[in-house]
Amino acid sequence: MCARNSIYTTPKPCKHLADYKLRHGFNTYYSIRNCLKTTPNGRTRVAKHTTKIPRCSFCDRYQGRLYFCLMCSSLWCPTHILLHTQSEKGHEVAIDMDRSELYCCLCCDQVYDPDFDKVVVCNQVKDLPGGSKSKTNGFEACGERSSKRKRLDSGIGLDLKKSKLLVSMRDRRAKSCYPLGLRGLNNLGSTCFMNSVLQALLHAPPLRNYFLNDRHNSIQCRKRSGEKLCLLCDIDAISSAMFSGDRTPYTPAHFLYSWWQHSSNLASYEEQDAHEFFISVLDGIHETESKIRNSGKDDGDCQCIAHRAFSGLLRSDVTCISCGFTSTTYDPCVDISLNMDTSNLSSSNANKPIKPDEKTELRDSSKQLSIRRLPLVLCLHIKRVEHSLVRKISRKINQYMQFPFSLDMTPYLSSSIVRSKFGNRIFTFEYDNSNSSAAYEIFAVIAHSGMLESGHYVTYLRLKNQWYKCDDAWISEVDEGIVRASQCYMLFYVQKLLYNEAIEDSSFVHISPRRDPFDSTAGCS
Amino acid sequence: MTRKHSVNRPPTPDGAEDQGNEPILQEIINIKLIESGEKERLMEMLRERLIECGWKDEMKALCRAYVKKKGRNNVTVDDLVHLITPKGRASVPDSVKAELLQRIRSFLTSAAL
Numbered sequence: 007m008c009a010r011n012s013i014y015t016t017p018k019p020c021k022h023l024a025d026y027k028l029r030h031g032f033n034t035y036y037s038i039r040n041c042l043k044t045t046p047n048g049r050t051r052v053a054k055h056t057t058k059i060p061r062c063s064f065c066d067r068y069q070g071r072l073y074f075c076l077m078c079s080s081l082w083c084p085t086h087i088l089l090h091t092q093s094e095k096g097h098e099v100a101i102d103m104d105r106s107e108l109y110c111c112l113c114c115d116q117v118y119d120p121d122f123d124k125v126v127v128c129n130q131v132k133d134l135p136g137g138s139k140s141k142t143n144g145f146e147a148c149g150e151r152s153s154k155r156k157r158l159d160s161g162i163g164l165d166l167k168k169s170k171l172l173v174s175m176r177d178r179r180a181k182s183c184y185p186l187g188l189r190g191l192n193n194l195g196s197t198c199f200m201n202s203v204l205q206a207l208l209h210a211p212p213l214r215n216y217f218l219n220d221r222h223n224s225i226q227c228r229k230r231s232g233e234k235l236c237l238l239c240d241i242d243a244i245s246s247a248m249f250s251g252d253r254t255p256y257t258p259a260h261f262l263y264s265w266w267q268h269s270s271n272l273a274s275y276e277e278q279d280a281h282e283f284f285i286s287v288l289d290g291i292h293e294t295e296s297k298i299r300n301s302g303k304d305d306g307d308c309q310c311i312a313h314r315a316f317s318g319l320l321r322s323d324v325t326c327i328s329c330g331f332t333s334t335t336y337d338p339c340v341d342i343s344l345n346m347d348t349s350n351l352s353s354s355n356a357n358k359p360i361k362p363d364e365k366t367e368l369r370d371s372s373k374q375l376s377i378r379r380l381p382l383v384l385c386l387h388i389k390r391v392e393h394s395l396v397r398k399i400s401r402k403i404n405q406y407m408q409f410p411f412s413l414d415m416t417p418y419l420s421s422s423i424v425r426s427k428f429g430n431r432i433f434t435f436e437y438d439n440s441n442s443s444a445a446y447e448i449f450a451v452i453a454h455s456g457m458l459e460s461g462h463y464v465t466y467l468r469l470k471n472q473w474y475k476c477d478d479a480w481i482s483e484v485d486e487g488i489v490r491a492s493q494c495y496m497l498f499y500v501q502k503l504l505y506n507e508a509i510e511d512s513s514f515v516h517i518s519p520r521r522d523p524f525d526s527t528a529g530c531s
Numbered sequence: 532m533t534r535k536h537s538v539n540r541p542p543t544p545d546g547a548e549d550q551g552n553e554p555i556l557q558e559i560i561n562i563k564l565i566e567s568g569e570k571e572r573l574m575e576m577l578r579e580r581l582i583e584c585g586w587k588d589e590m591k592a593l594c595r596a597y598v599k600k601k602g603r604n605n606v607t608v609d610d611l612v613h614l615i616t617p618k619g620r621a622s623v624p625d626s627v628k629a630e631l632l633q634r635i636r637s638f639l640t641s642a643a644l
Contacts, residue, residue: 045575059565068561084609115607 016432017118022098022110026076027119029096034076035125042106042126044133045330048427050106050126054079060103062086073100073109087111106429123431130428185469187214189248190255190479194262198478199280202463203287204258205476206450206496208245209467210383211504212315217245221311230298237290238311240264255479265290280452280463281341281387281496288312288340316340318381321420323374336378341385346403376423380415382504384446386497391458402458404493411468411486413446413499446499453492466492560639569638573631580627589622590615 019027043053052074054060061068062083073082075090077097082090091098091111100109102116106126110117187209191201207213216222224239240261247256266273268290295310308317320339325332390403416422425431451466465476466489475484564570581587594611601610 045571059562068565109608113607114609 016120019119020110020113020115020117022112023108023117023119026096026099027121032121032125034099035122038074038076038101039125039129042129044130048130048429050130050429052101052103052106064089072103073111074103075100088114118432120432123433127428127431127433184253184474184481184483186251187249188467188469188474188476188481189253190476190481191244192255192257193478194257194259196277197262198463199278199283200258200262200265201478202452202465202476203280203284203496204241204244204261205465205467206452206498207284207287208241208248209450209469210315210498211449211500211507212382213311214245216311217242218249227298235264235267237261237264237268237287237294241291268293277460280454281343284385284496285340288316313338313340315383316381316385318377318384319379321376321378321423323376323423324371325374326371340381341387343387343389345389346405346407374423376420377415377418378420380419380444380501382501384413384415384499386499388495388497390454390493390495400458402454402461406491407494408490409448409451409494409497411448412502413448415444415446419444443501443503445502447502447505448497448499449505450498451489451492451494452496452498453489454495455493463495464492560635563642564635564638567638567642573634576634577627577631580630581623584624584627586619586622586624590619593618 038052038054041052041054042050044050054074059068060072060081062072062085063080064086065083067083071084073084073087074080075082075087075097076099078094080090081103082100087100087109088111098111099117100111101107102109108117108119108122109115191204193201208217222238222242224236224242227236227239240258244256244258244261265287269286289312291312292308292310295312296308299309308314318339320337320342322335322337323332324334388407391400392403393400425433447468449468453464453466454461455464456462464478466484467474467476473484473486473489475482475488561570564573593615597611597614598606
C-alpha cells in the first residue's frame with residue numbers, strides 16, 4: 007500500500023533499505039510513531055529521551071546530527087554510526103533525530119521510503135492543532151488515494167460532432183498572409199485599452215472556440231430577450247468579423263456602446279486601464295449569461311464562459327506562529343495580480359515573475375497564498391503602478407521584466423505548498439491534481455508604453471508559434487525578441503493541452519449556416 | 532629569581548581525561564538551554580531568520596548546483612553538509628548573530644548563571 011506520486015519522482019530505496027523492509031516491514035516505523043514530535047512549522051523530530059540529553063553512544067557528543075538506530079534505539083553521531091552497523095548485523099537503518107529522515111548506515115546517505123513518510127505525515131496531521139476539524143485534513147483515509155479524478159473535460163474544445171457545417175477553409179491565399187482570425191481594430195478615441203483586451207480575449211482558445219462553435223446564437227438571443235443589449239452578442243459579432251477573412255480593420259462601435267451601458271462609470275473618452283476593462287468585460291459576460299440562464303450562481307461553480315475560462319480558486323492559509331493553528335479560506339479569482347519588486351534589481355530573479363505566495367507578517371501570524379484550482383486560461387496582471395506616500399503621487403514602473411513563454415504552475419499549487427509544509431514527504435495529499443495539467447503556454451501579451459495617464463496599449467498574439475503585434479488597426483509579424491523586450495502589463499497563458507489543440511485545428515473553421523462560408527477573401531492576394 | 536612562565540601555566544589539558552570530569556561552562560549553559568526547552572525555541576527562531584534573509588535559498592542553490600555537477604546518484608548528505616558548512620557559517624548575517632546572542636544573554640540572566 008504505497009502512496010503513489012505522479013508529479014514528483016519517488017527515489018528508489020537502496021538495497022539495504024529494501025532488505026530491511028522485507029525483514030521487518032513497518033513494525034519499527036510504527037514503534038517510533040509515538041516518539042515523533044511536530045513543531046508548528048511542520049518539522050518533525052524524534053524525541054524519545056525526555057529527561058536525558060541525547061548523546062552519541064561512543065563519543066558522548068550531543069551537538070550536530072544524531073542518528074537513532076531503528077533496531078536497538080541506540081544513538082550515534084555520523085562519525086561513529088558505522089561502527090555500530092559493523093558490530094551489529096542487521097542494524098543498517100537509522101533515523102535522523104532532528105529531521106525524521108531515514109539514513110542507511112551502509113550507503114552513508116539519506117534514503118526515502120513512502121511508507122515511512124506516510125507514518126510521519128499521519129503523525130504530523132494528528133498533532134496539528136484543531137487537527138480533526140481543520141480543512142487541511144482530508145486524511146481520514148490516510149494514504150488512500152482519492153477516488154475523485156478531475157478530468158480535463160471542459161467541454162469547450164472544438165466540437166467536431168455538433169457543428170452544423172464543417173468547412174475546411176484551406177488557406178488559398180499566399181503564404182505571406184496571416185492566419186485566420188487576425189484582424190485590426192480601429193481606435194475610437196483612446197480605446198486602445200479596449201482593443202488590446204479584445205484581441206487577447208478573442209484569441210483565448212476557450213472563448214475563441216465558444217464563439218466559433220456558435221455557442222451564443224444572436225438570433226435566438228434576440229428572440230429571447232427582445233431588443234435589450236447583450237454584451238455576448240456584441241462580442242460574438244466582433245468574433246465573426248475577426249474570423250470572416252476580411253482583413254480591413256474592424257470598428258467595434260456597437261460593443262463599445264454596449265459596454266458603456268454596462269459600466270457607465272467608465273464611459274468616457276479618457277484612456278482607461280486595460281486590466282480594469284478586462285475585469286469589467288468578464289463581469290459583463292457573467293451577468294449577461296446569468297440573466298439568460300436565470301441562475302445566480304456564485305463565481306465558484308459558475309458555468310458562464312467567462313468563468314469557465316478564467317476562474318480559478320485561491321487558497322489562503324493564515325498560521326499562528328506560536329501554536330501552529332491554521333485557518334484556511336478559499337476565494338475564487340479570475341486573474342492574479344503581481345507586484346513588481348522595484349528594489350530587487352538582481353538578475354537572479356529576472357526569470358521568475360514575482361509570485362503571490364508571499365508570506366506577510368500580521369502580528370503573530372503568517373499568511374500563505376497558493377492556488378487550489380488552476381483556471382483554463384491564466385491571466386497575470388503586472389502592477390506597474392507605484393504609489394509614493396511621501397510625495398503623494400503615483401507613477402508607473404517602467405522596469406523591464408522577463409517572463410517565460412512556457413509556465414509550470416506546479417510550485418504554486420496548494421498541493422505543492424501543503425506538501426512542503428509537511429517537509430516534502432512522499433505522500434499523496436488529497437489535493438494532488440496530478441492528472442490535470444499545470445503546464446501553460448503563453449498566447450497573448452498586453453504591453454503598455456508611455457506614462458500612467460497617457461500611454462498606449464498593444465497586444466502581441468502568438469499564433470502557430472509566430473508572434474503578431476496588434477496595434478489598433480495595424481497588424482504586423484514580429485520577432486519573439488520584440489515581445490520579450492516589451493513592457494508587459496498583462497500576460498495570458500492557456501493550459502498546454504488546449505494550446506496544442508488550438509494550433510493543430512486552426513485550419514478548420516466551424517461555420518454556422520447563417521454565415522456565408524464563401525465570403526470573398528479580401529485583403530491578401 | 533623570577534619563576535619561569537612555563538611553571539605557572541596550568542597543566543596541558545588532556546582531551547580524554549577532561550571529558551566527564553568537570554563540565555566546562557559552555558557545556559553547562561548548553562545543558563541548561565536544552566533542559567529548559569530554550570534551545571529548541573532558539574533553533575526555531577534561527578531557522579525562521581535564516582529563511583527570511585534568503586540564507587536557506589542560497590544554500591539550497593549551492594546544493595543544487597553541486598548535485599547537478601556530480602549527478603544525482605553520486606551525492607550523499609554528508610557531501611552536501613561538508614560543502615555548505617564553511618560557506619554557510621560565513622554567510623550568516625550579523626543581525627541574526629546579534630539577535631541570537633541577545634536571546635542567550637537574557638536567558639542567562641534569567642537562569643541566574
